[in-house]
Amino acid sequence: MRSPMLRTLLLDAGNTLVTMDWALLAELAAAVGIEATPEAIARAEAAARPALSAWIAAGASSEARETLRFYVGRILESLPPPADGDRRRATVRLVAALRAVGTRRLWSRPVPGVHEALAALRAAGLTLAVVSNADGTVEDGLVALGLRDLLHAVVDSARVGVEKPDPRIFAHALAAVGAGPETALHVGDLHAVDVVGARAAGIAAVLLDPYGDWEGVDCARAPDLPTLGRALLGTG
Secondary structure: OOOOOOOEEEEOOEOOOEEOOHHHHHHHHHHOOOOOOHHHHHHHHHHHHHHHHHHHHOOOOOOOHHHHHHHHHHHHHOOOOOOOOOHHHHHHHHHHHHHHHOHHHHOOEEOOOHHHHHHHHHHOOOEEEEEEOOOOOHHHHHHHOOOHHHOOEEEEHHHHOOOOOOHHHHHHHHHHHOOOHHHEEEEEOOHHHHHHHHHHOOOEEEEEOOOOOOOOOOOEEEOOHHHHHHHHHOOO
16 A cells, blocks of 8 residues: 655666667677576576676676676576586677667667556556666667656656765755655666665565565565556555
């Protein structure tokens, strides 16, 4: 049930509103010797998030080259090895392929049901703003997917010069929509980035955990935004 205090919903972009194109990622993985279905890769990616969160918590930027290499390496650990058995080489080659493809093409699939969820949340009177660690292209990507018109603001770390978990990016988002932290809730997929950052800004947070990979975390969890949206609105 929606809290009467909740007025503003801050949303991560990747793995909250949009996902990677898993079929494209499967093609790229096959080209470096990793044979896996799109569904297996999606599952492996979700399983890699707690390790990625710990990596970032140790001081890494979520947008750094070495972070992408670590992330891809952890995803590949859950998939069959390449024919030559060299996961390290496959990781390096896949990272290069992902960089060549680019963020906009890779992160190009809306989460199932997210259009309807955003429309329902907005119709219920909530203010919706994206707060994303990104490379400056997140707003254009949301426009292309037909999601931007459902949002009141989009804050991209590359454009504002500060990234989560720094509380200043959350403060920037709140100021952009004229909201206060006490009536806001942030939703994202990485504890060290989304939950820690939101709390530092005085904002409550929900961690998205589609498969139950985040055992023992000290925050509320939901499988995805549509499910959370129905719970907040009391419609499911």
